[in-house]
Amino acid sequence: xxxxxxxxxxxxxxxxxxxGLYYPYPSPLIRRWLPPRKRWPEKQxxxxxxxxxxQRAFLRHFYRDPERVAPPGNSILAPADGLxxxxxxxxxxxxxxxxxxxxxxxxxRSPVSGRVLKxxxxxxxxxxxxxxxFAFLREKTCPVQKRLxxxxxAGQVAVRLITSLAARRIETWVREGEEIERGQRxxxxxxxxxxxxxxxxxxxLLVRTGxxxxxxxxxxxxxxxAP
Amino acid sequence: xxxxxxxxxxxxxxxxxxxxxxxxxxxxxxxxWRLKSIGFRRLLVMMAAGWIIGVGLxxxxxxxxxx
Numbered sequence: 001x002x003x004x005x006x007x008x009x010x011x012x013x014x015x016x017x018x019x020g021l022y023y024p025y026p027s028p029l030i031r032r033w034l035p036p037r038k039r040w041p042e043k044q045x046x047x048x049x050x051x052x053x054x055q056r057a058f059l060r061h062f063y064r065d066p067e068r069v070a071p072p073g074n075s076i077l078a079p080a081d082g083l084x085x086x087x088x089x090x091x092x093x094x095x096x097x098x099x100x101x102x103x104x105x106x107x108x109r110s111p112v113s114g115r116v117l118k119x120x121x122x123x124x125x126x127x128x129x130x131x132x133x134f135a136f137l138r139e140k141t142c143p144v145q146k147r148l149x150x151x152x153x154a155g156q157v158a159v160r161l162i163t164s165l166a167a168r169r170i171e172t173w174v175r176e177g178e179e180i181e182r183g184q185r186x187x188x189x190x191x192x193x194x195x196x197x198x199x200x201x202x203x204x205l206l207v208r209t210g211x212x213x214x215x216x217x218x219x220x221x222x223x224x225x226a227p
Numbered sequence: 228x229x230x231x232x233x234x235x236x237x238x239x240x241x242x243x244x245x246x247x248x249x250x251x252x253x254x255x256x257x258x259x260w261r262l263k264s265i266g267f268r269r270l271l272v273m274m275a276a277g278w279i280i281g282v283g284l285x286x287x288x289x290x291x292x293x294x
Contacts, residue, residue, distance in 0.1 A: 001237040002236060002237035002238065005237055005238045005243055008243075008247065009243075009246060012246070012251070013250075015254055016250055016254070019254060019257060026261055030257065030261070033258065033262070034261055034262065038261050
């Protein structure tokens with residue numbers, strides 16, 4: 001009986017030591033019961049960014065790539081998971097800015113079916129607030145980004161994958177001249193950043209600033225029809 | 228003899244229950260604090276109240292059964 005008691009007390013002490021080692025962040029024993037934002041607090045992720053070492057469980061969560069089912073019809077889909085932070089017109093283009101956080105799924109999907117016209121690289125800097133004040137359109141001190149232009153029967157749509165201070169790598173999985181489907185995977189930004197959808201002015205937005213959208217699943221605009 | 232601290236060659240059930248309860252209560256409070264957005268002072272009050280109730284029940288159980 002004494003041995004059983006000692007074993008139970010040792011297990012309890014081990015759990016408390018783990019708690020102390022990981023404090024103020026959650027210990028591995030309780031992590032599984034917490035939602036992602038509490039499982040890996042932003043402060044902890046920022047320390048990993050500095051050190052270059054990440055928890056394996058976080059990376060598994062970060063690299064997830066779930067299947068998505070596009071809604072029927074011809075609506076334009078969200079290219080990324082995230083929060084709509086801006087939906088403004090500049091000239092003849094409507095820009096839908098989607099901000100991704102560390103906990104969002106980071107695979108981007110095509111908003112429309114069509115042919116990839118261009119895969120351009122722009123920018124010269126890694127910065128925070130890349131979606132604010134339309135920093136991604138500046139000539140100088142513009143965040144490093146890739147712009148994919150997709151030609152459809154009814155005009156062109158572009159998707160910008162934009163880096164940030166934390167997100168410094170972009171992978172694009174489509175090439176110029178390739179035919180792509182609505183909702184097809186087009187690339188990935190490594191760690192949180194911004195995705196901007198450029199639409200013709202004639203399109204009608206179905207989402208507003210502050211809405212949450214899901215890549216390849218949320219219809220964000222309609223009205224892209226052949227003349 | 229059924230003592231609080233020591234009983235027939237092993238730890239007394241009273242002190243054992245107290246140690247296990249205190250450890251688990253600490254870990255449970257931590258989990259609750261992370262799941263709910265709760266003020267630190269309120270958390271401390273809840274933690275202390277829960278612990279006092281738990282210890283009271285253990286003492287009541289121990290001395291009630293052995294009383």
